[in-house]
Amino acid sequence: MLPEQNPYSPGSGRRPPELVGRTGELEAFDTLRARVANGLGDRGVVLTGLRGVGKTVLLNEMHRMADRSEWLTVRIEARRDETGARAVRRALARELVVSARKLTRTRMTARMREALGTISSFNAKVGATGIELGVDLSLGRADSGDAEVDLLELVEDVALALGEGRRAFGVFVDEMQDLDSETMGALIAAQHAANQRDWPFYVIAAGLPNLPRVLTETRSYAERLFNYRQIGKFSREDATQALREPAERLGAEYSPDALEILLDAAGGYPYFIQEYGQAAWNLAGDRLVSGADAVAAVQYGTEQLDSGFFRSRWHRATPSERRMLRAMAVDGEGPSPTARVAQRMALQPSSLGPYRAALINKGLVYAPEHGQIAFTVPGMAAYVDRHHDDLDDAADDGAATD
Template sequence: MLPEQNPYSPGSGRRPPELVGRQKELEAFDTLSARVGYGLGDRGIVLTGLRGVGKTVLLNEMHRRAEADGWLTVRLEARRDEEGAKTVRRALARELVVAARKLTRTSLTGRMKDALGTISSFNAKIGATSIELGVDISTGRADSGDVEVDLLELVEDVATALGEKRRGFALFVDEMQDLDAETMGALIAAQHAANQRDWPFYIVAAGLPNLPRVLTETRSYAERLFNYRPIGKLARDDAAYALREPAERLGAEYEPDALEQLLDATGGYPYFIQEFGQTAWDLAPERTITAADAAAAVSYGTDRLDAGFFRSRWERATKSERRMLFAMAVDGEGPSPTAEVAHRMTLQPSSLGPYRAALISKGLVYAPEHGQIAYTVPGMAAYIDRHHDDLDVSGAAD
């Protein structure tokens, strides 16, 4: 069928044609938003899951809803590099100023003017943007240079001003596990203070499955601060709907057997649903996607994923790190006991440490528990199995 009409959306953070199977998470956000409307408190939300399950898409949808409800919102993506802390704080200040600028068009309460002054002061200290908000800078507020103190003052001033209007202030943080420890600690502390004092400030975050652990290791009380929502593969019915519905809307359909084959190939993972759906559409000559079309799509789609999605991740690893990825594949989707992986590589567990740390930092593996390790990408073990003979893992040197 015509590729220009293809409704599927493989990619990163791309809104799918049907956002299926996430009603409970969206309801959790709607409840939070409704409670803010009543002047009541709630907890922030943390979405966690493997690569490609749809965390960013869901975070974006919650962000959209918060904006529609008149909240002041900031959207951030954490990055794990040397400049990470500086970059994310500059982004926070800049995005805050930009978001606050929209408010300047409305008539402002005294408190709101003060809050804008605090945002200006926070920004002036960090020097993120020269955009002005047309209010006096609240010198001495949120400009100490101590990120925890400054964020707390900022959150207090902004959230209490918005709270008067029954509106919320929210930070949407993607890849939160990659946030530097200091900024993470400051954000959790701000959320903690807000919860205790019923300021309508909320962190809505997304990240890998180890994010809850990272949060509680940073501040033990983080365990009780958030509504933790693990996001996974879709139930078979939902996955079927996600494949079928976009095609049917354009007058195309799947033969039942074709649908089953494709569903098996996707394993219910949202990213794979979009990828195989797109391939099946492109390969089918007629508006009915037959079992033969589906078989071709599974074969071609798998090759494409192997050559792109999986291979690009494999190539991010050095030779020694690949040996570790290889040794983990014995456990399928995992997790693998770290000591066992070291044993398979004929290494002392302590010698595995640097490879483990490098792979975590590259976002290829994560530690579900102490002493365990798992792939962040669904299907990685199967990829390694498929290419067992042609993946170069010989030799220990990089």
């Protein structure tokens, strides 16, 4: 069928043609929105899950819902490799000013003018942009240079002003496990204060399965502050819908055996469904994906995943870190006991530490529990198996050395 009409959307954070499942999460956020509109409080939301399950898509959807309710929103994506705290705070300030500019076009209460002053002074302090909000700086508010104090004052002023109109201030953070600990601590502390004092301020976050632990290690009370939701693979029913609906809407269909073949290959993972769906569409003849098309699509789609999704991650690891990934792959999807992985690499468990830490840093593995290690990428073990021979360190293209 025509590639230019292909409805599928493999790719990071790409909005799918059909947002399937996730009803529980969307309803929870809708309730939060409704409570804000009724002047009531609630908890922030933390979405966690493996790579490619649809956390970013869901976070973006919640962001859109918040915008539709006229919240003041900012969205940031944490990155470990970036220059850390200052860069994130600058991004926060920049987004905030851009968002706040919309408010200046409506009639403002005195409190709102003050809040804009606080935003301006926060912005001036971190030196983000020259965009003016047309109000005087609130000197002495949110401009001390101490992340926790400044964020707290900012949240207080902005949330209280928005609360007058039964709206909220929402900070959407993707990949939150990678946030520097200072900004993370400041955001959690602000959420804590907001919960206690009924300020309409919410952190809505997405991240890897270790995020809840990172949050509680940063501030122990984080455990009670958020509504934690695990985002996983689809049920067979949801997976079927994700694959079938986009094609049917365009007048195409899958034969029953094609559907089975593609769904089995995708294993319920949203990313893989999009990849195989895209391949099946491109390979099929007119309006029908046959079993033979599906077989070819699995082969083609897997090659696509191998050369992109998996390979890019494999190449982030240094040769010795790859040895560890290989030792983990012996256990399939895992998790693996770290002691066993060390043994396979002929290392003392303590010597495994630096590799483990580096791979966690790169977002390739995480520790589901103490003494365990697992891939963050579904299907990574099978990828390593498939390419056992050509993944040799000697064949490395020099992307990384140690």
